[in-house]
Amino acid sequence: MILRIDHIGLATDDPVGVAAFMTALGMRKYDDGHVDDYGVACEFWQFSGGSGNPAVEIVSPDQDNSAISGRLERQGPGLYHVAFEVDDIESEMARLRGHGFTAVDGEPCKGAREGMRVVFLYARPPAGLLVELVHYESGQHADRERSVT
Known part of the structure; x- marks a missing residue:
């Protein structure tokens, strides 16, 4: 089951520049990480x-x-x-594929945060949206506040 919106991802090749906008909006960086499987660095604000x-x-x-x-x-x-937090990433992936979503990943992999597993699917037009399903191991959750700045 989908539990909530976990985050919205912004793609950039200038994270320092985007961080200035996040700060201007009154946000703070609470977490960060790298996902080697995707070759990306991630900051959570x-x-x-x-x-x-x-x-x-x-x-x-x-x-x-x-x-x-x-x-x-x-x-x-x-x-x-x-990105949507789910209680069971495999069953939600299968359910959404049954509704016409296209799997980008064959199976879930490690995410950027501790205890996080993720999988990407694509919602074809008219939505044309990349969707990430996120599952946290028990005891780990996105709402912990760990300021990294």
């Missing part, structure tokens, strides 16, 4: 006291063959994906 609220994830390439390099070349920076 929330408003103070953001526990339980969706985050904005700044996603930038940290390898030449990054999963987002082609997207940045074709479309430039901007909205990349919407």
Whole structure:
């Protein structure tokens, strides 16, 4: 079952520049990480006291063959994906595929946060949206606040 919106991903090759905008909006960086499987660096930004609220994830390439390099070349920076926290990532992946979503990943992999597993699917037009399903191991959850700035 989908539990909530976990975060909204922004693709950029200038995370420092986007961080300035996040700061101007009154947000703080609470978490960060790397996902070697995708070749990306991720920063998670929330408003103070953001526990339980969706985050904005700044996603930038940290390898030449990054999963987002082609997207940045074709479309430039901007909205990349919407991530939903789920209670069972495999069953939600199967359910959404049954509704016409196209699996980008064959199986879930490690995400950017501790205890996080993720899988990407594509919602074809008219939505034309990349969707990320997120599952946290028990005891780990996105609403923990760990300021990294």
